[in-house]
Amino acid sequence: MNILLKSAKIVCPDNKELHLKKRDILIKNGIIEKIGTSVEGPANAKVMDHKNLHVSLxxxxxxxxxxxxxxxxxxxxxxxxxxxxxxxxxxxxxxxxxxxxxxxxxxxxxxxxxxxxxxxxxxxxxxxxxxxxxxxxxxxxxxxxxxxxxxxxxxxxxxxxxxxxxxxxxxxxxxxxxxxxxxxxxxxxxxxxxxxxxxxxxxxxxxxxxxxxxxxxxxxxxxxxxxxxxxxxxxxxxxxxxxxxxxxxxxxxxxxxxxxxxxxxxxxxxxxxxxxxxxxxxxxxxxxxxxxxxxxxxxxxxxxxxxxxxxxxxxxxxxxxxxxxxxxxxxxxxxxxxxxxxxxxxxxxxxxxxxxxGLEEPVLKEGAKACLTLFNPDEDYTFGLEDVLSTSKNSMFLGSSLKGKAIGVINNDQITIK
Structure with a gap:
């Protein structure tokens, strides 16, 4: 699977070179192949260009x-x-x-x-x-x-x-x-x-x-x-x-x-x-x-x-x-x-x-396995039933004012996105 993240703001406090920088990230077969300011992906790449896209480990x-x-x-x-x-x-x-x-x-x-x-x-x-x-x-x-x-x-x-x-x-x-x-x-x-x-x-x-x-x-x-x-x-x-x-x-x-x-x-x-x-x-x-x-x-x-x-x-x-x-x-x-x-x-x-x-800690760099979370940290909203994805609906946060929503993950050469 080939995935291209476009203009994603990287949130990685331990990596000063990339932290809070906007970069394109190309992932091929579960591996981060390229991180750069402008990256071209193969024709069959799934392009992720969500509004206010942020990415972290x-x-x-x-x-x-x-x-x-x-x-x-x-x-x-x-x-x-x-x-x-x-x-x-x-x-x-x-x-x-x-x-x-x-x-x-x-x-x-x-x-x-x-x-x-x-x-x-x-x-x-x-x-x-x-x-x-x-x-x-x-x-x-x-x-x-x-x-x-x-x-x-x-x-x-x-x-x-x-x-x-x-x-x-x-x-x-x-x-x-x-x-x-x-x-x-x-x-x-x-x-x-x-x-x-x-x-x-x-x-x-x-x-x-x-x-x-x-x-x-x-x-x-x-x-x-x-x-x-x-x-x-x-x-x-x-x-x-x-x-x-x-x-x-x-x-x-x-x-x-x-x-x-x-x-x-x-x-x-x-x-x-x-x-x-x-x-x-x-x-x-x-x-x-x-x-x-x-x-x-x-x-x-x-x-x-x-x-x-x-x-x-x-x-x-x-x-x-x-x-x-x-x-x-x-x-x-x-x-x-x-x-x-x-x-x-x-x-x-x-x-x-x-x-x-005893689990392996992921890293965010070229050549590493892609273990990434995509999110928008700036969305203010009231958590409602439409935000509940679970089969059971027993959330105590219904009606709470929250800031930030996850978009999904790329991991294990798989992708799960809302």
Whole structure:
């Protein structure tokens, strides 16, 4: 496939020669052949000359759910990858949130094969324990060899600290990365929203910040004892930011992420009892949002994830207490981040960190594989249903004012464009 990008403004803060320069880019058979001020392509080249076309290295999301296998009515892998590509993502880490869960090497192989020959590449996680039930470790080594990039019991705490200890010690033998969800289930109890002024006014059962911070503190103590590599996904409180910052100062090998909605929205959004805003961990107070944003900017928080979780209408159109947690976020992530951080920082957030998961970092130069995202960062709009590409429509960003839209991706000698 031959593709010619015309007058594309390159956003690549690490490349001073090309950063914010307008260039033509010729791609032949998946390889960047020429970058120049005026490039002629072959007659059969697909010419991309979108208005205000910008290009960067391909974007990476460290936490996405689809439904397949088991919950295809929520989202299939095939359509999910199209959604990810049209949202600007060339690489996604796939949560082990299916039924059955991927706890064997054959499950990991199945997921990878379902994502073959797509512009957006799946990097599956395996579960940490068999059946994700928190009792016995799953086939970590075999799953790693099959292509699993990390091990995670999706949205479940590692209740047994000895299990976490054993997992961290064992995974060091093959460089495995262990995820530990930051929420103590006993303290959370039956809570459905952040414990604070808003939950009190609304009469909702609260989930205190303590439920998260106690779990984070425990996990960091275990990591300090064992060594190994730990990732704490989707932190949500100011206290967690401080705990992880201190752990990094000690030299512990810990990384963490935050869901984009915990940066963009606070628990004030819950006042209409709209179940689209029910997520785990919950939306916190505005002061937490500010601390999380600062943590992203100063590098304490390593990744911002869409935490994209499709949920069918039957599990959302119920009472708030009974609704399933989760919001889709792939389509709105760029607009949210660009609104908060501005263009350069947003692109840096979206392109960094693949190496943490043992993945190759792309480069933007002649002779390199084309792993590119196309976008328009200047479009102001209100995010509406017409912007939702997913099968499930459970987006908490509906009605939000955003800036910037993805156009699509060129990657793996494939193209996905809106």
């Amino acid at each position: 391909g974007w990476f999301d460290s936490g996405v759910s689809f439904g397949e296998p088991g919950y295809e009515e929520r989202e299939t892998i095939s359509n999910g990858l199209i959604v990810a590509g049209k949202s600007g993502f060339t690489d996604i880490l796939l949560y082990p949130s299916t039924h059955p869960v991927p706890d064997t090497s054959s499950d990991v192989v199945f997921l990878k094969e379902r994502g073959l020959n797509k512009a957006t590449i799946i990097h599956p996680m395996g579960t940490l324990t068999k059946n994700s039930d928190g009792t016995d470790l799953a086939e970590l080594f075999d799953m790693k060899n099959a292509g699993a990039v990390a091990f995670y019991d999706f949205k479940k705490q590692v209740a047994n600290p000895n299990l976490l200890k054993i997992a961290l010690l064992y995974a060091q033998n093959f460089g495995g990365l262990i995820f530990s969800f930051p929420q103590d289930g006993n303290i959370k109890g039956t809570g459905v929203a952040h414990e604070g002024k808003i939950s009190t006014i609304l009469g909702m059962k609260g989930i205190p910040a303590l439920a998260e911070e106690l779990q984070v503190a425990r996990d960091l103590f275990v990591l300090e004892y064992t060594g190994g590599k730990l990732h704490i996904p989707t932190i949500s409180t100011a206290g967690s930011v401080k705990l992880i910052a201190n752990a990094k100062k000690k030299g512990l090998d810990v990384s963490c992420s935050v869901a984009v909605h915990n940066l963009f929205l606070s628990d004030e959004s819950l006042q209409g009892f709209d179940t689209h805003y029910k997520v785990s961990p919950p939306l916190r107070e505005k002061s937490d949002c500010k601390s999380l944003i600062k943590g992203v900017s100063d590098g304490t928080i390593d990744f911002v994830t869409s935490d994209h979780i499709p949920v069918d209408i039957e599990h959302k159109r119920v009472e708030f207490d009974n609704a399933m947690d989760g919001s889709i976020g792939l389509e709105s992530t760029f607009g949210c981040l660009n609104t908060i951080f501005g263009l350069d920082e947003t692109v840096d957030i979206l392109t960094k960190g693949r190496s943490r998961f």
